[in-house]
Amino acid sequence: MGIQIEFPKNFERYVDMGQKAMKERNFAQAAEYFLKAYEIEQDFPLNFLIANTLFDIGEYKQALNLAKEFEEDYHSHLEYFSFYIQLLALNRQFIEAHREINTRIYEGEENEMEELVRLKKEVRHNELLFRQFERKKIEELKNEISLLPEKEYFQQMIEVKKMSLLTQEDFLEVARNFLANENVQILVRSWILEMLVVMGVQEEMEFLWVDKSVQKIKPNETTLPYQTKSYQQVFQELDELLGQNDPILMVNLMEEVRIFFAVIFPLSDSIITNPEVWAKSFLVDFWGEYDLIQEVEELQKEILEKSQWRRGVLLGMDSV
Known part of the structure; x- marks a missing residue:
């Protein structure tokens, strides 16, 4: 009896079989082969190919879930972005689609405006149809x-x-x-x-x-919390004080800062009038190596006051 040899799964073979199925307009079979290839190796070109194939057979939810694995890449070019917006709309995620388009309009290039306006009209049209019939x-x-x-x-x-x-x-x-x-x-x-x-x-x-x-x-x-002048100033102060000394702690500390700025949104710029003091108030609580004694007495008092107020706000979150 001969020994059965199990050959390793082959990425290129599954891709070739998928492309052959595409030529035969057997999109469901093509998606199956592409997904087998994707199990072996994940990259954006294949992700985009699979998402389009799933789109063709009406599997919009699966296509969107897959696309979100390479969301940043779908924002890299207007063609990919337009397809991603289509998937959001087909999954009735209209708010997210509008949010994505608005953000790109504010940050995008002038030569993209015509397509972005068209996209926004298309999403709005689908949204109104959904509202009317569902x-x-x-x-x-x-x-x-x-x-x-x-x-x-x-x-x-x-x-x-x-x-x-x-x-x-x-x-x-x-x-x-x-x-x-x-x-x-x-x-x-x-x-x-x-x-x-x-x-x-x-x-x-x-x-x-x-x-x-x-x-x-x-x-x-x-202005969104993390785009405010005060947030950027506190981040800069913390980066100067801590960034090079303990980058891991810096990442964890900025998560605390983000939560705090979300809590005091949208009034952060009227509250954070001295970014240096507020940045040091975070260090008092989260960086054991920070020596408050090095500060002059008046500044020590102000730092501790900010730290106490901030802790009180965060501890009281459950009741507001």
């Missing part, structure tokens, strides 16, 4: 989301992401109810407000801030 599904989702204030903090952070499956009109309706609701946790309210900022919403909104004061905010005139 009211029952939308209302069911809104009813589900309406229960969010009754849930625990971490569950709220999960549930709020379902809002991205709403249309812009329905998102705004839910946002109005949540932004000033004290039973909705502060980081959840901040996330909703950030989405409204990226969407460029012009309507004035009432926002319950961390101290329970109600702020009137126009999202289209508001």
Whole structure:
């Protein structure tokens, strides 16, 4: 009896078989072969090929999930970006599609504007069709989301992401109810407000801030937390003080900074008037090697005051 030899899986062989199936217009079979190749080696060209093949056979959800594995690459060129937006729209992720397009419009090249405007119109058209013909599904989702204030903090952070499956009109309706609701946790309210900022919403909104004061905010005139002048200044101060000494701690510390700036959003620039003091207040809490004694007495007091206020705000997050 001869010995059976199991040959190793061959990446090129699966790709060739997939391309042959494509020529025969057997797209389902082609996708199967390409996915087998993808199990062996993952790269963007193959990812894009598979996503397009899945698109052709109507497997939009699987195509989008796959594309998100190389999301940065899909932003590298307008052709890839346009396809990625199509996938978002076909998966009814209209808010995310608008957010992506708006961000690229603000940051993109002039020669991309015509295509980006076309994309935005296309997404809006699909969104309006969905809103017209799928009211029952939308209302069911809104009813589900309406229960969010009754849930625990971490569950709220999960549930709020379902809002991205709403249309812009329905998102705004839910946002109005949540932004000033004290039973909705502060980081959840901040996330909703950030989405409204990226969407460029012009309507004035009432926002319950961390101290329970109600702020009137126009999202289209508001800067995202991590784009504010104060955030950039605190980051620069920390980088100068810590970056070269302990880059790993710097990464962990910046996560704490991001949470704090999300909590005090959108008023950080009016609060962080002395970035150096605020940066050192973080070091007092998170870097054991930082010696506060080296600071003059008056500055020591101010640093400790900022540290205490910040800790109080973060500890009180669960109640605001």
